[in-house]
Amino acid sequence: MIINFHLNGKETSIDTDPMRRLLDVLREDYKLISVKESCGEGECGACTVLLNDIPVTSCLINIIQVDGGSVITAEGISETPLGKLITDCYEETNAVQCGFCFPGFLVTSYHYLNNDPDIDEDKIKWSLSGNICRCTGYRKIIDAVQLACHKLGDQEQKHESI
Amino acid sequence: MKVYKPDNLPDTLHLLSKLPGKKLLLAGGSDLNILIKQGKLSDEAIIFINHLPELHGVDICSTKLIIGATTTISEISGSAIIKEYCPYLSDSLIDFASPPIANFATLAGNIANSSPTADTVPLLLVLEAKLVLKSVTTTRIVPISEFYTGYKKTVLRDDEMIIAIEIPLNFACKYQPQYVKIGSRTALTIAKVALAFVKYEDNFRIAAGSLNEFPRRLYNVEEYLTIHPQNIDASELMDALKMDVTPISDFRSDKEYRLQVCFNYLQKFIESANTD
Numbered sequence: 319m320i321i322n323f324h325l326n327g328k329e330t331s332i333d334t335d336p337m338r339r340l341l342d343v344l345r346e347d348y349k350l351i352s353v354k355e356s357c358g359e360g361e362c363g364a365c366t367v368l369l370n371d372i373p374v375t376s377c378l379i380n381i382i383q384v385d386g387g388s389v390i391t392a393e394g395i396s397e398t399p400l401g402k403l404i405t406d407c408y409e410e411t412n413a414v415q416c417g418f419c420f421p422g423f424l425v426t427s428y429h430y431l432n433n434d435p436d437i438d439e440d441k442i443k444w445s446l447s448g449n450i451c452r453c454t455g456y457r458k459i460i461d462a463v464q465l466a467c468h469k470l471g472d473q474e475q476k477h478e479s480i
Numbered sequence: 481m482k483v484y485k486p487d488n489l490p491d492t493l494h495l496l497s498k499l500p501g502k503k504l505l506l507a508g509g510s511d512l513n514i515l516i517k518q519g520k521l522s523d524e525a526i527i528f529i530n531h532l533p534e535l536h537g538v539d540i541c542s543t544k545l546i547i548g549a550t551t552t553i554s555e556i557s558g559s560a561i562i563k564e565y566c567p568y569l570s571d572s573l574i575d576f577a578s579p580p581i582a583n584f585a586t587l588a589g590n591i592a593n594s595s596p597t598a599d600t601v602p603l604l605l606v607l608e609a610k611l612v613l614k615s616v617t618t619t620r621i622v623p624i625s626e627f628y629t630g631y632k633k634t635v636l637r638d639d640e641m642i643i644a645i646e647i648p649l650n651f652a653c654k655y656q657p658q659y660v661k662i663g664s665r666t667a668l669t670i671a672k673v674a675l676a677f678v679k680y681e682d683n684f685r686i687a688a689g690s691l692n693e694f695p696r697r698l699y700n701v702e703e704y705l706t707i708h709p710q711n712i713d714a715s716e717l718m719d720a721l722k723m724d725v726t727p728i729s730d731f732r733s734d735k736e737y738r739l740q741v742c743f744n745y746l747q748k749f750i751e752s753a754n755t756d
Binding site: 319336337339358359360361363366369372373374375377378379380382383385386426444445447448 | 506508509510513526528530554574577578579584667668
């Protein structure tokens, strides 16, 4: 089946088995290896991508579901100003150790900060609750997202004063 | 595995009636893809329905809320209509899986998958929700309490599909049931026990998940509480509960724990309903 979709902002088309997992198509056909497989059952969030601007676990999505839609991976997000800001914040708070879960956290954090950058810890915890990290514990990750909220607030203030 | 992508609902129903053997409808795929990964599917026909606009969205008419079969859990909990007319459903669905799964898993899929632990079913049981089952030639409206007949067994025929879930408005907008889901952790957990409870006027609606072959109403407990609104005897209440549930021990929990936790929350909910 031919599947047409936007991938990291560019139109693309692929002729493939419609039941293949989005995760496999991204890694094998498009070599977007930020998208990681760990549990393969939607529990760990390492394979999270944005599908039509909403975070989903790509191990549980079939490529047929993507037809006509848009997919953004951590590769696409890391090119954006907000993606760069989030990466800097994770680095600043030492929130990344082995790095395996980070692309998933980046995608989820990006969605959170892009839509409702609220510093409230419970809101951040809930929005990140589909991502699991087995190295750091979550304190530094929450710190990173809160730091990003502050930096976004500062940017907005600067913008307003100009 | 043959995959079909019909253009509209009539074509979908036609496929369901004409294809031989087992057919599976794919909307979100959060359950289906795990079965595929486990090698539990082979020659089933897959019919993809997520792109059909007639199955998607939340609507309201004078007597009921209507939720289309492919509406996702996140869309329902975030829906302005649901927040206004059935806040209990909106609040309770926050506990469903995790945000990235709730973003594509559907309510109809959670119902049709027929898991004993299906998170949404106890909620819908106390709302006395109804399922609209459609085939090429028939439309049936089945109360969710009559949908399941056994473990992973339902009244859904091979040529039928759930096209919508209806929630009666007169109850949903008036009463705020209580709901608890007990798992090993808060997020992304599969319930060991789930309990939905509401007292209205002098009646009760109580439903439990993970305690039977399918989620069901606790009619004996409801009857006991209606007859004994004030003088509740703990051992009589437990006897009534034991008539309603048949918990099992498995890798997730054991039957004694499940029964006791259900009983404890039942007592807690009764107490809080009586002090309101």
